[in-house]
Amino acid sequence: MNMSEPKEHPVAKAVRETAGVVLAECYQCGKCTAGCPMARYMDLSPNQVMRLAQAGDAAALERLLGSEALWYCAGCLTCAQRCPRQLDPAAVMDVLREMAHRQGKIPAAARKILAFHKAFLATVEWGGRMAEIPLVMRYKMNSLDLFSDALLGPAMLAKRKLPLLPHRIRGRGEVRRIFEKCRKGTRP
Amino acid sequence: MKTLGYYPGCSLSGGGIELDLSVRALAKTAGVDLREIEDWNCCGASAAHSLDHSLAVALPFRVLALAESQGLAEVLAPCAACFSRLKGTQVRLARNPELNRRMAELVERPYQGGVRILNINEFIAALLKDGLAEKLTRKLGLKAVAYYGCLLSRGEDIVTGDDAEDPQGMEAALRAAGCEVLSWNASNECCGGGFSMSKTGSVLDLSQAILDEARAAGADLVVTGCPMCHSNLDMRQLELVKRRRVPGALPILYLSELLGLAAGLEPGALGLDRHFIESRQLVRGGA
Numbered sequence: 001m002n003m004s005e006p007k008e009h010p011v012a013k014a015v016r017e018t019a020g021v022v023l024a025e026c027y028q029c030g031k032c033t034a035g036c037p038m039a040r041y042m043d044l045s046p047n048q049v050m051r052l053a054q055a056g057d058a059a060a061l062e063r064l065l066g067s068e069a070l071w072y073c074a075g076c077l078t079c080a081q082r083c084p085r086q087l088d089p090a091a092v093m094d095v096l097r098e099m100a101h102r103q104g105k106i107p108a109a110a111r112k113i114l115a116f117h118k119a120f121l122a123t124v125e126w127g128g129r130m131a132e133i134p135l136v137m138r139y140k141m142n143s144l145d146l147f148s149d150a151l152l153g154p155a156m157l158a159k160r161k162l163p164l165l166p167h168r169i170r171g172r173g174e175v176r177r178i179f180e181k182c183r184k185g186t187r188p
Numbered sequence: 189m190k191t192l193g194y195y196p197g198c199s200l201s202g203g204g205i206e207l208d209l210s211v212r213a214l215a216k217t218a219g220v221d222l223r224e225i226e227d228w229n230c231c232g233a234s235a236a237h238s239l240d241h242s243l244a245v246a247l248p249f250r251v252l253a254l255a256e257s258q259g260l261a262e263v264l265a266p267c268a269a270c271f272s273r274l275k276g277t278q279v280r281l282a283r284n285p286e287l288n289r290r291m292a293e294l295v296e297r298p299y300q301g302g303v304r305i306l307n308i309n310e311f312i313a314a315l316l317k318d319g320l321a322e323k324l325t326r327k328l329g330l331k332a333v334a335y336y337g338c339l340l341s342r343g344e345d346i347v348t349g350d351d352a353e354d355p356q357g358m359e360a361a362l363r364a365a366g367c368e369v370l371s372w373n374a375s376n377e378c379c380g381g382g383f384s385m386s387k388t389g390s391v392l393d394l395s396q397a398i399l400d401e402a403r404a405a406g407a408d409l410v411v412t413g414c415p416m417c418h419s420n421l422d423m424r425q426l427e428l429v430k431r432r433r434v435p436g437a438l439p440i441l442y443l444s445e446l447l448g449l450a451a452g453l454e455p456g457a458l459g460l461d462r463h464f465i466e467s468r469q470l471v472r473g474g475a
Contacts, residue, residue, distance in 0.1 A: 018241050037378040041390055072387070075234055076338040076378035081352050086344075094237055094244075101239055116386035120235035124247070128229040130198035139385065149385065152423070159462045161203050171227050171250075174296070178250065181294050182243040 009056035014099070019091035026050045032079035032089045042069035046079055046089045053092060065100040069093075071110035115143035121179075123166070128175045131166030132156075190318075192311075193260030193303075194222040195251060197270035198230050203423075204267060204415030206459025210444035211266045211308070213458055217323060217451050218315045225255050225263065231273040234382040245287065246294050248277035253297035266308045266444070268339035268414035269382075275305040275346045307347070308413040309340055309357045312443060321364050324450040330470060332367040332446070333407040334358035334375055335398065337417040341376035352376070358443060362411060365450035374401035379420040392428060395420045399434050409439040409470060411446050418442060423464045439467035 008016070012023045032046040033039050039046060044067045052060040064070075073093040080088040100106070106114055119138035123131045136153060140146050156162050169175070192215070200208035215222050228251050237244035251274060255263050265271040281288045282301055292298050306314075334355075341347060341355045350357045355376065359369045377398055380391030398421065402410045412418050422440040429437055440463065441449075448458040455461065455468045 037380075037394055038390060041387075072390075074338075074378055074381045074383060074390075075237070076381065077342040078338070078378065080344065081342045094241065097238060098241060113383070113386040116382075117235040117238050120233065121239070121243075124230040124232070124235075128227075130230045130233070132199075132202040136385070143386075145385075148388065155464070156203065156423075159464065161205055161462055163201055167201070169227050169229055171229065174250070175229050175247075178246045178295055179243065182240050182246060185242050185294075 011053055011056045011061065011096075011099075015053060015092055015095050018095045019088060021087050021092050023050065023054045023056075023092070025085045026054060026087055027085065029084060031082045031084065035078040035082050037076060037078070038072045038074050041072050043067050044069040046093075049093060049096070050087075050089055053096065064096060065103060065105045066107055068107045068109045070097040070100055071107070071113045073097075112143045112145055115139055115145075118142065125176055125179045126168070126172070127166055128169030128172040129167055132162055133164070134166055190219065191221045191223055192306075193255050193258075193263035194224045195228055195255070195263050195265040195270060195274065195305075196224065197265060197267040198233075199267055199415045203419050206445060206462050207266050207308075207415050207418070207442050209457070209459040210442055210448050211264070211311075213453055214312075214315065214320075214444050214448050214451070217448070217453065218318065218320045220315065222264065223260060225251065225260060226258060228254060231270045233269050233273065237273075242294070244273070245277050245280065245291055248274045249281070249291045249299060250295050250297060252278060252281075252303050253292075253295060253299040255303045256299055257297070261302060262304045262306060264306045264308075264311045266311070266413070268307065268337065269416060271305060271307040272339040272343055272346055275307075276343060278303065278305060279345045307340060308443060309361070310349075312361050312447060313357060316361060316364050320447070320451070323452075324365050324447065326450050326452045326471075328366055328446075328450055328470070329472075330367050331370055331406055331408045332362050332411050333370050333372045333402045333405055333409075334362055334443075335402075335410050335412045335417060335421075336376045337412065337414045338376065338378050338381065340413050358411065358413065361443060361447065365447050367446070370405040370407055372401050372405035372407070374398045377401075379417045381416050381420075384416075384420055384424065388424075391420050391424055392433070395424050396428050396433050399425065399428065399438055402438060403435070407438070409441055409467065411441050411443050413443050426464050437465045439463070439465050439470055441467055441470075
Protein backbone atom coordinates (compact mmCIF):
# COMPACT_ATOMS: atom_id res chain seq x y z
CA MET A 1 0.00 0.00 0.00
CA ASN A 2 1.31 3.42 -0.90
CA MET A 3 1.13 5.60 2.22
CA SER A 4 2.89 8.61 0.72
CA GLU A 5 1.12 11.96 0.25
CA PRO A 6 -0.90 12.24 -2.95
CA LYS A 7 0.77 14.39 -5.60
CA GLU A 8 -0.16 18.03 -5.22
CA HIS A 9 -1.91 19.66 -8.20
CA PRO A 10 -1.35 23.36 -9.10
CA VAL A 11 -4.48 24.64 -7.31
CA ALA A 12 -3.58 22.78 -4.11
CA LYS A 13 -0.10 24.25 -4.34
CA ALA A 14 -1.42 27.80 -4.77
CA VAL A 15 -3.83 27.33 -1.86
CA ARG A 16 -1.07 25.97 0.37
CA GLU A 17 1.40 28.71 -0.52
CA THR A 18 -1.03 31.63 -0.35
CA ALA A 19 -3.53 30.57 2.32
CA GLY A 20 -1.42 28.08 4.28
CA VAL A 21 -4.12 25.41 3.88
CA VAL A 22 -3.36 21.81 2.88
CA LEU A 23 -6.53 20.86 1.01
CA ALA A 24 -5.95 17.12 1.44
CA GLU A 25 -6.54 17.50 5.18
CA CYS A 26 -10.24 18.30 4.72
CA TYR A 27 -12.31 15.19 5.52
CA GLN A 28 -15.67 16.65 4.50
CA CYS A 29 -17.38 16.83 7.88
CA GLY A 30 -19.49 19.76 6.65
CA LYS A 31 -19.09 21.93 9.73
CA CYS A 32 -18.04 24.91 7.59
CA THR A 33 -21.31 24.71 5.68
CA ALA A 34 -23.40 24.16 8.82
CA GLY A 35 -22.19 27.43 10.35
CA CYS A 36 -21.94 29.53 7.17
CA PRO A 37 -24.42 32.46 7.20
CA MET A 38 -24.12 32.83 3.41
CA ALA A 39 -24.40 29.12 2.47
CA ARG A 40 -28.12 29.49 1.75
CA TYR A 41 -27.34 31.90 -1.10
CA MET A 42 -24.50 29.85 -2.59
CA ASP A 43 -24.60 27.56 -5.63
CA LEU A 44 -21.84 25.44 -4.05
CA SER A 45 -21.67 25.03 -0.27
CA PRO A 46 -18.32 25.72 1.44
CA ASN A 47 -17.59 21.99 1.91
CA GLN A 48 -18.35 21.41 -1.81
CA VAL A 49 -15.89 24.20 -2.64
CA MET A 50 -13.29 22.39 -0.51
CA ARG A 51 -14.08 19.05 -2.21
CA LEU A 52 -13.83 20.42 -5.76
CA ALA A 53 -10.60 22.23 -4.88
CA GLN A 54 -9.23 18.93 -3.54
CA ALA A 55 -10.09 17.21 -6.83
CA GLY A 56 -8.50 20.01 -8.85
CA ASP A 57 -9.15 18.41 -12.27
CA ALA A 58 -10.39 20.41 -15.26
CA ALA A 59 -14.09 19.62 -14.70
CA ALA A 60 -13.88 20.50 -10.98
CA LEU A 61 -12.10 23.77 -11.70
CA GLU A 62 -14.63 24.72 -14.35
CA ARG A 63 -17.45 24.46 -11.79
CA LEU A 64 -15.44 25.97 -8.99
CA LEU A 65 -13.99 29.05 -10.65
CA GLY A 66 -17.31 29.92 -12.28
CA SER A 67 -19.28 29.58 -9.04
CA GLU A 68 -21.16 32.35 -7.28
CA ALA A 69 -20.17 30.85 -3.92
CA LEU A 70 -16.65 32.32 -4.10
CA TRP A 71 -18.14 35.81 -4.29
CA TYR A 72 -20.70 35.35 -1.53
CA CYS A 73 -18.23 34.65 1.29
CA ALA A 74 -18.78 37.41 3.86
CA GLY A 75 -15.44 36.75 5.58
CA CYS A 76 -17.16 36.07 8.91
CA LEU A 77 -14.54 33.44 9.88
CA THR A 78 -17.11 31.02 11.34
CA CYS A 79 -15.82 28.19 9.12
CA ALA A 80 -12.22 28.70 10.21
CA GLN A 81 -13.28 28.96 13.85
CA ARG A 82 -15.14 25.63 13.76
CA CYS A 83 -13.06 23.48 11.39
CA PRO A 84 -11.90 20.39 13.33
CA ARG A 85 -8.78 20.24 11.13
CA GLN A 86 -7.95 23.92 11.75
CA LEU A 87 -8.33 24.66 8.06
CA ASP A 88 -9.53 28.02 6.78
CA PRO A 89 -12.15 27.62 4.02
CA ALA A 90 -12.63 31.42 3.81
CA ALA A 91 -8.93 31.86 3.00
CA VAL A 92 -9.27 29.09 0.38
CA MET A 93 -12.20 31.03 -1.12
CA ASP A 94 -9.99 34.15 -1.26
CA VAL A 95 -7.35 32.31 -3.31
CA LEU A 96 -9.92 30.75 -5.65
CA ARG A 97 -11.74 34.08 -6.12
CA GLU A 98 -8.49 35.79 -7.02
CA MET A 99 -7.87 33.05 -9.60
CA ALA A 100 -11.38 33.33 -11.01
CA HIS A 101 -11.03 37.12 -11.25
CA ARG A 102 -7.70 36.87 -13.04
CA GLN A 103 -9.19 34.42 -15.52
CA GLY A 104 -12.18 36.70 -16.04
CA LYS A 105 -14.65 34.09 -14.81
CA ILE A 106 -17.22 36.29 -13.16
CA PRO A 107 -20.73 34.83 -12.86
CA ALA A 108 -23.45 37.35 -13.73
CA ALA A 109 -24.88 37.27 -10.20
CA ALA A 110 -21.53 38.32 -8.74
CA ARG A 111 -20.92 41.34 -11.00
CA LYS A 112 -22.29 43.84 -8.47
CA ILE A 113 -20.06 42.43 -5.74
CA LEU A 114 -16.98 42.69 -7.97
CA ALA A 115 -18.00 46.22 -9.00
CA PHE A 116 -18.20 47.19 -5.32
CA HIS A 117 -14.76 45.76 -4.44
CA LYS A 118 -13.21 47.49 -7.47
CA ALA A 119 -14.86 50.84 -6.72
CA PHE A 120 -13.69 50.59 -3.10
CA LEU A 121 -10.09 49.90 -4.10
CA ALA A 122 -10.13 52.61 -6.79
CA THR A 123 -10.84 55.27 -4.16
CA VAL A 124 -8.03 53.90 -1.96
CA GLU A 125 -5.60 53.92 -4.90
CA TRP A 126 -6.58 57.52 -5.72
CA GLY A 127 -6.28 59.11 -2.30
CA GLY A 128 -4.91 56.51 0.11
CA ARG A 129 -8.23 56.16 1.91
CA MET A 130 -11.69 54.89 1.09
CA ALA A 131 -14.09 57.73 0.34
CA GLU A 132 -17.78 56.93 0.47
CA ILE A 133 -19.26 59.40 -2.04
CA PRO A 134 -16.76 58.63 -4.85
CA LEU A 135 -17.08 54.92 -3.97
CA VAL A 136 -20.85 54.92 -4.38
CA MET A 137 -20.73 57.00 -7.58
CA ARG A 138 -18.16 54.71 -9.13
CA TYR A 139 -20.02 51.60 -7.98
CA LYS A 140 -23.28 52.85 -9.50
CA MET A 141 -21.61 53.58 -12.84
CA ASN A 142 -19.82 50.23 -12.98
CA SER A 143 -22.68 48.05 -11.79
CA LEU A 144 -25.44 50.03 -13.54
CA ASP A 145 -27.29 49.54 -10.26
CA LEU A 146 -28.35 53.18 -10.49
CA PHE A 147 -31.57 53.45 -8.57
CA SER A 148 -31.35 51.28 -5.47
CA ASP A 149 -30.64 53.20 -2.28
CA ALA A 150 -31.00 56.49 -4.16
CA LEU A 151 -32.32 58.16 -1.01
CA LEU A 152 -29.68 56.82 1.38
CA GLY A 153 -26.94 59.23 0.24
CA PRO A 154 -29.01 62.36 0.98
CA ALA A 155 -30.18 60.76 4.25
CA MET A 156 -26.58 60.10 5.29
CA LEU A 157 -25.64 63.68 4.43
CA ALA A 158 -28.56 64.95 6.50
CA LYS A 159 -27.29 62.84 9.43
CA ARG A 160 -23.85 64.44 8.96
CA LYS A 161 -22.33 61.04 8.30
CA LEU A 162 -20.48 61.88 5.06
CA PRO A 163 -17.61 64.30 4.45
CA LEU A 164 -18.27 66.28 1.27
CA LEU A 165 -14.66 66.24 0.16
CA PRO A 166 -12.60 63.06 0.22
CA HIS A 167 -9.35 63.29 2.17
CA ARG A 168 -6.17 62.51 0.21
CA ILE A 169 -3.13 61.49 2.22
CA ARG A 170 0.36 62.90 1.61
CA GLY A 171 1.66 59.40 0.95
CA ARG A 172 -0.84 58.67 -1.83
CA GLY A 173 1.99 58.27 -4.34
CA GLU A 174 3.43 55.61 -2.08
CA VAL A 175 0.06 53.85 -1.88
CA ARG A 176 -0.33 54.00 -5.66
CA ARG A 177 3.07 52.36 -6.03
CA ILE A 178 1.95 49.57 -3.68
CA PHE A 179 -1.10 48.97 -5.90
CA GLU A 180 1.04 48.93 -9.08
CA LYS A 181 3.54 46.47 -7.62
CA CYS A 182 0.76 44.18 -6.38
CA ARG A 183 -0.82 44.16 -9.85
CA LYS A 184 2.51 43.07 -11.36
CA GLY A 185 3.29 40.61 -8.56
CA THR A 186 2.90 36.85 -8.43
CA ARG A 187 -0.61 35.50 -8.53
CA PRO A 188 -2.14 32.32 -7.16
CA MET B 189 -2.03 61.33 30.90
CA LYS B 190 -1.54 58.02 29.16
CA THR B 191 -0.88 58.13 25.40
CA LEU B 192 -2.27 55.57 22.98
CA GLY B 193 -1.84 55.36 19.20
CA TYR B 194 -5.05 55.76 17.22
CA TYR B 195 -6.05 54.30 13.85
CA PRO B 196 -9.58 55.56 13.12
CA GLY B 197 -9.81 53.95 9.68
CA CYS B 198 -11.88 55.30 6.79
CA SER B 199 -15.41 54.55 7.91
CA LEU B 200 -14.93 56.50 11.16
CA SER B 201 -14.90 59.76 9.22
CA GLY B 202 -17.98 58.62 7.28
CA GLY B 203 -20.77 56.19 8.05
CA GLY B 204 -19.17 55.17 11.34
CA ILE B 205 -18.46 58.70 12.63
CA GLU B 206 -20.40 58.08 15.86
CA LEU B 207 -17.81 55.46 16.83
CA ASP B 208 -15.02 58.02 16.37
CA LEU B 209 -16.88 60.73 18.34
CA SER B 210 -17.75 58.43 21.24
CA VAL B 211 -14.31 56.77 21.45
CA ARG B 212 -12.60 60.18 21.54
CA ALA B 213 -15.06 61.49 24.14
CA LEU B 214 -14.63 58.41 26.31
CA ALA B 215 -10.82 58.58 26.07
CA LYS B 216 -10.94 62.23 27.15
CA THR B 217 -13.15 61.36 30.13
CA ALA B 218 -10.73 58.59 31.12
CA GLY B 219 -7.67 60.80 30.71
CA VAL B 220 -6.20 58.95 27.72
CA ASP B 221 -4.51 60.95 24.97
CA LEU B 222 -5.24 59.39 21.55
CA ARG B 223 -2.44 60.09 19.07
CA GLU B 224 -3.60 59.48 15.51
CA ILE B 225 -1.06 57.74 13.26
CA GLU B 226 0.11 60.45 10.87
CA ASP B 227 -0.77 59.95 7.20
CA TRP B 228 -2.39 56.54 7.73
CA ASN B 229 -3.94 54.74 4.76
CA CYS B 230 -6.92 52.41 4.35
CA CYS B 231 -6.41 48.84 5.63
CA GLY B 232 -8.02 47.43 2.46
CA ALA B 233 -11.03 46.03 4.36
CA SER B 234 -12.95 43.24 2.58
CA ALA B 235 -12.16 44.52 -0.90
CA ALA B 236 -8.38 43.96 -0.84
CA HIS B 237 -8.43 40.38 0.45
CA SER B 238 -11.28 39.55 -1.93
CA LEU B 239 -9.18 40.35 -5.00
CA ASP B 240 -5.48 40.55 -4.20
CA HIS B 241 -3.66 38.61 -1.47
CA SER B 242 -0.55 40.85 -1.62
CA LEU B 243 -2.48 44.10 -1.38
CA ALA B 244 -4.41 42.67 1.59
CA VAL B 245 -1.13 42.46 3.53
CA ALA B 246 0.71 45.43 2.00
CA LEU B 247 -1.88 48.07 2.96
CA PRO B 248 -1.97 47.12 6.68
CA PHE B 249 1.83 46.73 6.56
CA ARG B 250 2.26 50.42 5.69
CA VAL B 251 0.03 51.35 8.65
CA LEU B 252 2.02 49.15 11.06
CA ALA B 253 5.31 50.53 9.72
CA LEU B 254 4.10 54.13 10.12
CA ALA B 255 2.94 53.50 13.70
CA GLU B 256 6.30 51.94 14.59
CA SER B 257 8.30 54.79 13.03
CA GLN B 258 6.16 57.29 14.95
CA GLY B 259 6.94 55.56 18.23
CA LEU B 260 3.44 54.18 18.82
CA ALA B 261 3.82 50.80 20.52
CA GLU B 262 0.09 50.36 21.16
CA VAL B 263 -2.57 51.36 18.65
CA LEU B 264 -6.33 51.38 19.12
CA ALA B 265 -8.29 50.41 15.99
CA PRO B 266 -11.96 50.87 17.00
CA CYS B 267 -13.37 49.57 13.70
CA ALA B 268 -13.69 45.78 13.95
CA ALA B 269 -12.68 45.25 10.31
CA CYS B 270 -9.60 47.49 10.57
CA PHE B 271 -8.65 45.74 13.81
CA SER B 272 -8.99 42.31 12.21
CA ARG B 273 -6.94 43.29 9.13
CA LEU B 274 -4.20 45.08 11.10
CA LYS B 275 -3.82 42.48 13.81
CA GLY B 276 -4.23 39.62 11.32
CA THR B 277 -1.33 41.07 9.31
CA GLN B 278 0.70 41.54 12.49
CA VAL B 279 0.14 37.87 13.43
CA ARG B 280 1.09 36.61 9.95
CA LEU B 281 4.23 38.74 9.83
CA ALA B 282 5.35 37.53 13.26
CA ARG B 283 4.99 33.91 12.09
CA ASN B 284 6.59 34.43 8.71
CA PRO B 285 9.81 36.51 8.57
CA GLU B 286 10.04 35.87 4.81
CA LEU B 287 6.64 37.58 4.31
CA ASN B 288 7.85 40.48 6.46
CA ARG B 289 10.95 40.82 4.29
CA ARG B 290 8.96 40.74 1.04
CA MET B 291 6.45 43.29 2.34
CA ALA B 292 9.18 45.66 3.58
CA GLU B 293 10.58 45.57 0.04
CA LEU B 294 7.19 46.06 -1.60
CA VAL B 295 6.03 48.87 0.70
CA GLU B 296 9.55 50.36 0.87
CA ARG B 297 9.38 50.73 4.64
CA PRO B 298 10.91 48.67 7.43
CA TYR B 299 8.82 47.03 10.14
CA GLN B 300 10.31 45.25 13.16
CA GLY B 301 7.03 43.91 14.53
CA GLY B 302 6.79 46.16 17.54
CA VAL B 303 3.19 47.39 17.36
CA ARG B 304 0.34 45.98 19.43
CA ILE B 305 -3.17 46.51 18.03
CA LEU B 306 -6.12 46.86 20.41
CA ASN B 307 -9.80 46.48 19.56
CA ILE B 308 -12.56 48.53 21.12
CA ASN B 309 -13.47 45.88 23.69
CA GLU B 310 -9.87 45.58 24.90
CA PHE B 311 -9.59 49.39 25.02
CA ILE B 312 -12.75 49.75 27.09
CA ALA B 313 -11.81 46.90 29.45
CA ALA B 314 -8.47 48.67 30.07
CA LEU B 315 -10.19 52.01 30.72
CA LEU B 316 -12.61 50.40 33.17
CA LYS B 317 -9.72 48.82 35.05
CA ASP B 318 -7.84 52.15 35.17
CA GLY B 319 -10.61 54.05 36.93
CA LEU B 320 -13.33 54.69 34.35
CA ALA B 321 -15.66 52.29 36.21
CA GLU B 322 -15.95 54.75 39.12
CA LYS B 323 -17.00 57.55 36.74
CA LEU B 324 -20.01 55.62 35.40
CA THR B 325 -22.53 57.19 37.73
CA ARG B 326 -25.52 57.94 35.48
CA LYS B 327 -28.16 55.27 36.08
CA LEU B 328 -29.42 54.16 32.68
CA GLY B 329 -31.52 51.20 33.81
CA LEU B 330 -31.42 49.55 30.38
CA LYS B 331 -31.80 45.95 29.29
CA ALA B 332 -29.06 45.36 26.75
CA VAL B 333 -27.73 42.58 24.55
CA ALA B 334 -24.05 42.54 23.55
CA TYR B 335 -23.56 42.06 19.82
CA TYR B 336 -19.97 41.17 18.83
CA GLY B 337 -20.64 40.09 15.27
CA CYS B 338 -17.77 38.30 13.57
CA LEU B 339 -14.59 40.29 13.83
CA LEU B 340 -14.76 41.06 17.55
CA SER B 341 -15.36 37.40 18.41
CA ARG B 342 -13.39 35.37 15.83
CA GLY B 343 -9.94 35.14 14.24
CA GLU B 344 -7.33 32.77 15.65
CA ASP B 345 -4.70 34.73 17.61
CA ILE B 346 -6.48 37.93 16.51
CA VAL B 347 -9.29 38.09 19.05
CA THR B 348 -7.72 36.73 22.22
CA GLY B 349 -8.62 36.36 25.87
CA ASP B 350 -12.30 35.52 25.31
CA ASP B 351 -14.33 32.51 24.15
CA ALA B 352 -14.98 32.79 20.39
CA GLU B 353 -18.27 30.86 20.67
CA ASP B 354 -19.50 32.56 23.85
CA PRO B 355 -17.59 35.80 24.40
CA GLN B 356 -18.29 37.72 27.63
CA GLY B 357 -16.02 40.81 27.53
CA MET B 358 -18.68 43.23 26.31
CA GLU B 359 -21.14 41.89 28.88
CA ALA B 360 -18.71 42.81 31.66
CA ALA B 361 -18.45 46.37 30.30
CA LEU B 362 -22.24 46.67 30.04
CA ARG B 363 -22.63 45.53 33.65
CA ALA B 364 -20.07 48.14 34.73
CA ALA B 365 -22.32 50.70 33.01
CA GLY B 366 -25.25 49.51 35.12
CA CYS B 367 -27.11 47.65 32.37
CA GLU B 368 -29.11 44.52 32.88
CA VAL B 369 -27.35 42.21 30.43
CA LEU B 370 -29.55 39.65 28.71
CA SER B 371 -28.47 36.27 27.42
CA TRP B 372 -29.39 35.77 23.74
CA ASN B 373 -28.75 33.62 20.69
CA ALA B 374 -27.15 35.96 18.15
CA SER B 375 -24.21 37.60 19.91
CA ASN B 376 -21.64 36.45 17.33
CA GLU B 377 -23.83 35.82 14.28
CA CYS B 378 -22.96 37.59 11.02
CA CYS B 379 -24.97 40.65 9.84
CA GLY B 380 -23.83 40.32 6.21
CA GLY B 381 -20.84 42.61 6.65
CA GLY B 382 -19.66 44.43 3.55
CA PHE B 383 -22.55 43.33 1.31
CA SER B 384 -24.76 46.26 2.35
CA MET B 385 -24.86 47.68 -1.20
CA SER B 386 -23.77 44.80 -3.40
CA LYS B 387 -25.97 42.01 -1.96
CA THR B 388 -28.49 43.94 0.10
CA GLY B 389 -31.01 41.10 0.35
CA SER B 390 -28.65 38.93 2.37
CA VAL B 391 -27.88 41.82 4.75
CA LEU B 392 -31.59 42.39 5.31
CA ASP B 393 -32.18 38.67 6.02
CA LEU B 394 -29.26 38.30 8.43
CA SER B 395 -29.83 41.62 10.20
CA GLN B 396 -33.51 40.83 10.63
CA ALA B 397 -32.63 37.52 12.31
CA ILE B 398 -30.34 39.36 14.75
CA LEU B 399 -32.97 42.01 15.55
CA ASP B 400 -35.60 39.27 16.04
CA GLU B 401 -33.35 37.49 18.56
CA ALA B 402 -32.65 40.73 20.44
CA ARG B 403 -36.37 41.49 20.66
CA ALA B 404 -37.16 37.91 21.75
CA ALA B 405 -34.64 38.30 24.60
CA GLY B 406 -36.48 41.43 25.74
CA ALA B 407 -33.75 43.94 24.94
CA ASP B 408 -34.26 47.72 24.95
CA LEU B 409 -31.28 48.06 22.66
CA VAL B 410 -28.45 46.23 20.89
CA VAL B 411 -24.89 47.26 21.74
CA THR B 412 -22.16 46.72 19.17
CA GLY B 413 -18.53 47.64 18.56
CA CYS B 414 -18.39 47.34 14.78
CA PRO B 415 -19.28 50.07 12.24
CA MET B 416 -20.38 47.54 9.60
CA CYS B 417 -22.68 45.82 12.11
CA HIS B 418 -23.95 49.22 13.21
CA SER B 419 -24.73 50.34 9.68
CA ASN B 420 -26.45 47.06 8.82
CA LEU B 421 -28.53 46.98 12.00
CA ASP B 422 -29.25 50.73 12.18
CA MET B 423 -29.45 52.14 8.66
CA ARG B 424 -30.79 48.94 7.06
CA GLN B 425 -33.33 48.58 9.87
CA LEU B 426 -35.24 51.49 8.27
CA GLU B 427 -36.10 49.23 5.36
CA LEU B 428 -37.02 46.31 7.64
CA VAL B 429 -39.38 48.59 9.57
CA LYS B 430 -40.85 50.01 6.35
CA ARG B 431 -41.51 46.55 4.92
CA ARG B 432 -42.93 45.43 8.29
CA ARG B 433 -40.36 42.66 8.55
CA VAL B 434 -39.74 43.78 12.15
CA PRO B 435 -42.51 44.98 14.48
CA GLY B 436 -40.83 48.23 15.52
CA ALA B 437 -37.58 50.16 15.78
CA LEU B 438 -34.85 48.86 18.09
CA PRO B 439 -32.02 51.30 18.95
CA ILE B 440 -28.44 50.25 18.13
CA LEU B 441 -25.63 51.87 20.13
CA TYR B 442 -21.88 51.53 20.07
CA LEU B 443 -20.38 50.26 23.33
CA SER B 444 -18.39 53.51 23.55
CA GLU B 445 -21.62 55.52 23.25
CA LEU B 446 -23.29 53.53 26.01
CA LEU B 447 -20.34 53.96 28.36
CA GLY B 448 -20.20 57.65 27.47
CA LEU B 449 -23.86 58.00 28.44
CA ALA B 450 -23.19 56.17 31.72
CA ALA B 451 -20.31 58.59 32.34
CA GLY B 452 -22.80 61.45 32.05
CA LEU B 453 -21.78 62.72 28.60
CA GLU B 454 -24.40 64.33 26.36
CA PRO B 455 -26.00 62.14 23.65
CA GLY B 456 -25.12 64.70 20.94
CA ALA B 457 -21.43 64.71 21.91
CA LEU B 458 -21.39 60.93 21.45
CA GLY B 459 -23.11 60.98 18.05
CA LEU B 460 -26.52 59.58 19.02
CA ASP B 461 -28.25 62.23 16.88
CA ARG B 462 -26.60 60.76 13.78
CA HIS B 463 -28.18 57.30 14.01
CA PHE B 464 -31.06 56.41 11.70
CA ILE B 465 -32.99 54.67 14.48
CA GLU B 466 -33.72 57.19 17.25
CA SER B 467 -32.00 56.25 20.50
CA ARG B 468 -31.90 59.45 22.56
CA GLN B 469 -35.04 58.41 24.47
CA LEU B 470 -32.93 55.73 26.17
CA VAL B 471 -31.43 58.42 28.38
CA ARG B 472 -33.93 59.47 31.01
CA GLY B 473 -35.36 62.88 30.25
CA GLY B 474 -35.22 62.18 26.51
CA ALA B 475 -33.14 63.94 23.89
